[in-house]
Amino acid sequence: MASRLWLAVHLPSLPLQVYGRSAAETFALAVSERQAGRERIAICNAPAAAAGILSGMPVATAQAILPSLQLRARNPAVESRSLARLAGWCGQFSSFVAIRPDGLVLEVGASLRLFKGLDALVLRLQEGLSSLGFAVNMAVAPTPAAASALARNGGGRVHEREALPAAVADLPLACLDLDGSVAEALKRIGIRNCEALLRLPHEGLARRFGAGLPVYLERLLGHCADPLAPYVAPERFAAQLPLPAETDSHEALLFPLRRLLLELCGFLRARERGVSALEVQLFHLREAATRINLNLVAASAEPEYLLGLLRERIEGLGLAAPVVEVGISVLRFQPLAPATGDLFGETATAEPAHRLPERLQARIGTQAVASLGVQADHRPESAWCARPPGKASALPHESASSRPAWLLPRPQPLTVAEGRPCYHGRLELVQGPERIESGWWDGADVQRDYYVAAGPAGNRFWVYREPAGQWFLHGVFA
C-alpha cells in the first residue's frame, strides 16, 4: 500500500474571497465582523490595503479613509458552503478530502502516479484554484495535522515521518489547532513555538490543559492515528456567487459564471459525470430571479464550451433589472461517454456533431431546432411530430400510398370553379380518392377524401375534400 501523504490547502482570506472572486480585483473590498463590541475590519484586499485600510480598524474609520470601499459582513454560512463546494471540486485530485475550519486536507499519496508526481499535482491544483479565484497556501506532510499547520505557516513539504519534528519545530503556536484559551495559557508560561511545546512532558500537559492536547501532539508527529471524516459531496450541484456590485452588463456576468462553471466541471470530473441540463439563475434585488435553461444533446463536462453556449444565450437576453448574484444548478447528470475515435472515419469533423443543435438552440431557442418523427395516426397532421435533435422515433414506418414532401401547417381552403378546386389555376385530379376517416376518440375527428392534383404549371398538390364539399390544400409534392 502506498504510504499516505497529505496535502493541506489553507485559504487565508476565505471570508474575503467568497465575495471578491466574482469579479477581477480592481476595487477595494473589505469584510467586517464584530470584534470587541464594535464592527471592525477583519480582512481587506490588496487595493484596500494600498489605500491604508488595516485589519482591526473600526469600520467608521475605514470608510472615512476610503469612501469608495465596498464593505461586506462576514458570513460563516457562505464560507462553509464555499469550502464544501471546493471540497467537491478537489475530488478530481484525491479520493479522500476532509474539511478543516479554514481549509481542506487531501490524501494525495494514492494519486501521485496518476498525476505523474507531486510537483505536477501541486501545480495543477494551484492553477485550478487560482482560476476559481482562490489564493491559497499549500503544504505536504505525512500527517494531516502537520500538513495543516505547515500550510497555515505559508507552506512547506515534508516527506518522511522522521523529519517531522524538525519541520514543525519553528512553527508559531498560532499555526497549530489549539483552543484560544490554551494558546493564551501557553504564551503566559513562556512557550512561543512548537519545539518548546513538544519538549513539555505529556502528563503535565494533560493535567493542566486536558487530555486533548497531548493526543493532538501525538497525531501531529504521526505517533498515533488521526481519523478524519471524509467529505462526501451530495449528488447535486447548486452554487451561487454574490457579485461585488449590481450590474446589468452581459460581459460582467460572464466572469463569475465562468468561475462557477469551472467549479462545476471539477465536481463533474471527480464523479466522472457530465451535465446535460443546467439552470442558470440571475438574482435581482427586488424582482424574481431570471432563469436560463440550457439543454444539451450529449452530456458535457467542458467549461469553455458551456460558457460559449451561455454567452450566446445571455447576449440575446434582456435583463429586467440589475443582477446582484448569479447561480448555477444542475438539473440532470449523466455518465460521461469517453470520446472514441472512428477507425475507418473518412471525415475528421472539427467538433462532435451534437454541438451544432446545442449551439443553435442556445442562440435561437430550444423549440427552433428539432428532428422529425413518425407517429401511428392516419390523420396527416398527427402522423408526424417534432422530436429532440438526434432522437429517433420508435415507430417503424409503414409504407402508404404516395405522400407529399411538404405539409402545410394548416389546411388552406380552396376556391372551386366548375366543380374543380383552384390554386393559382384550375387543378386536375390525378390520383385518388383516398378516404381518411379517423380521430373519433379525441374529438378531432376527420373525414376526408384525399386526391393528388396537378396544377397548370406542372406542380402537384395534395388536396382533400370534406363531406360538405369544401376543398382544402394540405400538401405539396415537392
Place this chain on the structure above:
Amino acid sequence: MSLEQLLQRNDVWRGRGRPIESSGGLPTGFAALDAELSGQAWPRGALVEIMAETSGIGELSLLLPSLARLSATADRRWLAWIDPPYIPYAPALAAAGVDLSRVLCVRGRDRDESLWALEQALRTGTCAAVLAWPGQLDSAQSRRLQLAAEAGDGYGFMFLPAAAAANASIAALRLSLQALAPGVRGRRLAVQLLKRRGGWPTGPLELELEESGDDTAVASSPSAGRA
C-alpha cells in the same frame, strides 16, 4: 510534351470535353445529370443553387435519392433543413429512405438568425448535407456562405426563387428546373445547368422522378354534395 501528356494534366481546362474525374463523391441518383457533372457527383464543399419555376414540381424529389444515400452511410452527421417553407412531412421522407433522427429542422425567428444558423451548419462540418431556403441573397452573403461551405466540406443546397437565375452567383453548380408533361413512371423535370464546374452551361436535361404509390386514376369524378 505531346498533346496527350498536356491533356492529362489537371490544370488544363477543357471546354467541352469530359469533366475531370475524381473519386468518392455523392452521385445525384440520376444518370443523365451525373454524366454532366464534374466527378459525376454533387460538388463537395461548395453551394448548389436550385431555382425552380414554381414549387411543387419535384425540386425536393431531385435531392431525396442523395439524402437517402447519405442516410445509409455510417456518417452520423446531420441533414439540416434551414427555414423550410412548409413542414417537412416525416412519413414521406421516411418512405424515401431518409433517416429521420438525423434530420435537423431549424427555424430562426428572423432572417438574420436563419442566415446565422445556415452559416453555422455549413461551416462547422457537422452536417452531411444542408438544405436551405434563404430567400434573395446579396453577393456578400452569398460569398460568405460559399466560404463557410468550403470550410465545412459538406454538401449545401440552396433553394432560391426563380428570379435569382438572372443574377450572377459564385455557387459551384446552378440548376434551373421546369416541369414537363408527366411520363410513364411519374413526373418529369427539365433541368438547365446554368453553371457547373469543368464545363459550359448545358441543358435542358430530362429527368424522370420515380414516384412511389399506386397509379390508379381518379376512381369517380367527385360531385358537389356527395354523401
